Amino acid sequence: MNIRHGLALVAALFGAAALAQEHSYAPSDIENGRGLYQANCLGCHGNNGDAVEGANLGSGRFRRAGNDEELIALIRAGIPATLMIPRPQLSYGELRSLVAFLRNMQTAAGSAASREVRIGDARRGEELFFGKGACSSCHGVGGGGSRLYADLGSIGAQRTPESLETAIVDPRKEVREGQRFMQVTTKTGQTVTGKLLNQDTHSVQLLTEQETLDSYLKEELSAWTFLPSAMPSSLDVLSADQIADLVAYLISLKPAEEQAR
Numbered sequence: 417m418n419i420r421h422g423l424a425l426v427a428a429l430f431g432a433a434a435l436a437q438e439h440s441y442a443p444s445d446i447e448n449g450r451g452l453y454q455a456n457c458l459g460c461h462g463n464n465g466d467a468v469e470g471a472n473l474g475s476g477r478f479r480r481a482g483n484d485e486e487l488i489a490l491i492r493a494g495i496p497a498t499l500m501i502p503r504p505q506l507s508y509g510e511l512r513s514l515v516a517f518l519r520n521m522q523t524a525a526g527s528a529a530s531r532e533v534r535i536g537d538a539r540r541g542e543e544l545f546f547g548k549g550a551c552s553s554c555h556g557v558g559g560g561g562s563r564l565y566a567d568l569g570s571i572g573a574q575r576t577p578e579s580l581e582t583a584i585v586d587p588r589k590e591v592r593e594g595q596r597f598m599q600v601t602t603k604t605g606q607t608v609t610g611k612l613l614n615q616d617t618h619s620v621q622l623l624t625e626q627e628t629l630d631s632y633l634k635e636e637l638s639a640w641t642f643l644p645s646a647m648p649s650s651l652d653v654l655s656a657d658q659i660a661d662l663v664a665y666l667i668s669l670k671p672a673e674e675q676a677r
Contacts (some may be wrong), residue, residue: 441516449517459642474521533577534660541665572667580666587647597643
């Protein structure tokens with residue numbers, strides 16, 4: 417082997433090692449990145465990262481960034497003349513966590529879809545829903561609850577047991593379209609939080625925490641930011657058996673015509 421070939425081999429080995437190191441992420445970084453994605457990216461890119469045409473974040477391939485450092489720079493700087501605004505408020509560590517989550521989006525989705533879910537007793541689950549679980553303080557079942565949160569009267573016909581269990585134990589993992597919350601800050605310093613009803617290039621409409629409808633022109637705002645899910649995790653409140661019971665109750669909630677079959 418001549419010197420030139422030897423140097424080429426060494427460079428290739430170091431390149432492979434760097435690539436392997438770059439794509440090895442700590443679980444804590446991935447989880448932190450999930451929250452950052454929910455707060456900063458989900459509104460445009462969606463739960464699976466494929467809501468923007470030509471930019472499937474779950475694929476692990478990025479047209480404008482060849483490695484993690486370039487991806488960090490892209491997120492921080494944004495893309496001019498697009499809705500991807502700069503994120504200078506995110507620290508380097510936060511950006512590394514966000515990239516870790518993006519690199520693992522497809523793997524996380526695949527593992528979640530294939531896991532087994534325990535189904536408990538629906539009657540006990542109903543008692544939990546209206547009792548210890550305190551679910552009914554926000555969610556109605558064919559009525560009741562808050563206008564800010566989804567009515568679950570037919571949730572069993574809309575969601576899988578896997579996604580329902582995830583919503584109970586890890587609400588930030590999957591925020592559905594139409595259930596996203598946003599915080600806006602006006603140039604006069606007023607801060608308002610609410611459920612996002614509509615957003616376009618020029619304006620934002622929110623259903624506020626006081627259940628009033630507010631509309632803002634973006635030129636009047638100094639900031640507008642998506643928030644993680646307001647729903648708390650039940651892991652520290654409910655046992656594994658109780659979570660299984662609650663899942664059973666939720667999947668039993670279906671339209672009357674389906675229940676009659």
